[in-house]
Amino acid sequence: MEERKDELQTKGKEKKIKYSIIVPTYNERLNIALIIYLIFKHLRDVEFEVIVVDDGSPDGTQDIVKQLQQVYGEDRILLRARPRKLGLGTAYYHGLKHATGDFVVIMDADLSHHPKYLPSFIRKQKETGANIVTGTRYVKNGGVHGWNLMRKLTSRGANVLAQTLLWPGVSDLTGSFRLYERSVLEDLVTSCVSKGYVFQMEMIVRATRKGYHVEEVPITFVDRVFGSSKLGGSEIVEYLKGLVYLLFTT
Amino acid sequence: MKHIFKITSVLAAISAIWIGLLQTSLLPPNYTWLLPIYLVVALGCYGLFMVGIGLMFFPTCPQEAVLLQQDIVEAKEFLSKNGVDVASD
Numbered sequence: 001m002e003e004r005k006d007e008l009q010t011k012g013k014e015k016k017i018k019y020s021i022i023v024p025t026y027n028e029r030l031n032i033a034l035i036i037y038l039i040f041k042h043l044r045d046v047e048f049e050v051i052v053v054d055d056g057s058p059d060g061t062q063d064i065v066k067q068l069q070q071v072y073g074e075d076r077i078l079l080r081a082r083p084r085k086l087g088l089g090t091a092y093y094h095g096l097k098h099a100t101g102d103f104v105v106i107m108d109a110d111l112s113h114h115p116k117y118l119p120s121f122i123r124k125q126k127e128t129g130a131n132i133v134t135g136t137r138y139v140k141n142g143g144v145h146g147w148n149l150m151r152k153l154t155s156r157g158a159n160v161l162a163q164t165l166l167w168p169g170v171s172d173l174t175g176s177f178r179l180y181e182r183s184v185l186e187d188l189v190t191s192c193v194s195k196g197y198v199f200q201m202e203m204i205v206r207a208t209r210k211g212y213h214v215e216e217v218p219i220t221f222v223d224r225v226f227g228s229s230k231l232g233g234s235e236i237v238e239y240l241k242g243l244v245y246l247l248f249t250t
Numbered sequence: 251m252k253h254i255f256k257i258t259s260v261l262a263a264i265s266a267i268w269i270g271l272l273q274t275s276l277l278p279p280n281y282t283w284l285l286p287i288y289l290v291v292a293l294g295c296y297g298l299f300m301v302g303i304g305l306m307f308f309p310t311c312p313q314e315a316v317l318l319q320q321d322i323v324e325a326k327e328f329l330s331k332n333g334v335d336v337a338s339d
């Protein structure tokens with residue numbers, strides 16, 4: 001009996017770390033196929049699953065995901081759909097419920113987040129033992145392509161404001177390409193209530209306040225090529241409201 | 251401690267120093283009275299300066315867009331061979 005138990009334990013230790021990659025989609029028919037191809041291309045010797053959380057996209061995103069399951073296997077690509085567009089924050093939560101990995105990666109489906117950076121997230125986490133690794137665009141080797149001056153200006157302004165007021169300890173607050181320890185993400189997701197960009201900011205600010213170890217890796221961000229943006233309207237006002245909200249609650 | 255308290259305490263500390271300066275009149279009082287205004291102006295300048303710097307040295311990556319296009323071509327080729335419908339509409 002004793003021996004058996006030991007054997008089981010060592011087996012447990014040798015078990016490979018598993019990653020769950022959560023990709024929320026809404027009308028990303030073409031992008032989801034491309035990104036899944038690229039994920040499988042760049043994560044060769046890693047145990048992982050992709051969890052697609054689709055909110056009933058009318059463009060047939062789910063049909064494509066089913067075709068992809070035929071190619072890559074239903075155990076590697078999980079389709080966890082919801083009946084209608086219920087928003088990004090809850091999409092992560094929904095995906096997380098079905099995740100079986102030790103670590104969870106969250107990325108957009110629109111190819112702004114390139115899967116070729118996944119290995120550097122994983123490496124960084126292994127090297128530092130961080131609870132969270134977040135992709136940052138505003139450092140050496142990082143960058144953005146396809147933004148006009150106005151978009152750059154708001155992005156820089158928003159960042160300076162947040163850095164001055166919140167002292168968050170990370171350089172890119174609104175980026176959403178991140179790797180989390182699963183238990184950490186479970187903890188954060190339940191304590192974050194914001195929507196849109198503010199949600200990403202709230203997650204990382206609460207994480208630093210809670211004392212989680214956060215590391216950064218440079219990523220490049222190419223503005224979406226296919227499909228259309230789903231976040232719109234009065235983003236700046238929402239952002240400012242979010243900033244005040246975080247000032248008072250974190 | 252909520253973050254707003256941290257900021258409030260920093261502001262309180264600054265005000266305390268200012269009041270101290272006013273009462274001890276280490277500096278000419280006229281000058282001391284204007285200090286908060288200087289401070290606000292300085293903060294504003296700092297903000298504008300940082301945004302300006304950020305804009306000037308905004309990291310861009312045009313080569314990444316080219317690489318992505320190549321990846322897209324490669325992915326489409328593989329996927330259409332394997333029965334995934336990637337015909338753009």
Ligand SMILES: Nc1nc2c(ncn2[C@@H]2O[C@H](COP(=O)(O)OP(=O)(O)OP(=O)(O)O)[C@@H](O)[C@H]2O)c(=O)[nH]1
Binds near residue numbers: 086087
């Ligand atoms: N499941 C789900 N996914 C969503 C929803 N809204 C957006 N998404 C997905 O979330 C990711 C990010 O959304 P985007 O529309 O690209 O938002 P953005 O990156 O801020 O805006 P862009 O500048 O257009 O790229 C994409 O993969 C979307 O398909 C939603 O309500 N439900």
Ligand SMILES: [Mg+2]
Binds near residue numbers: 112224
């Ligand atoms: Mg996007």
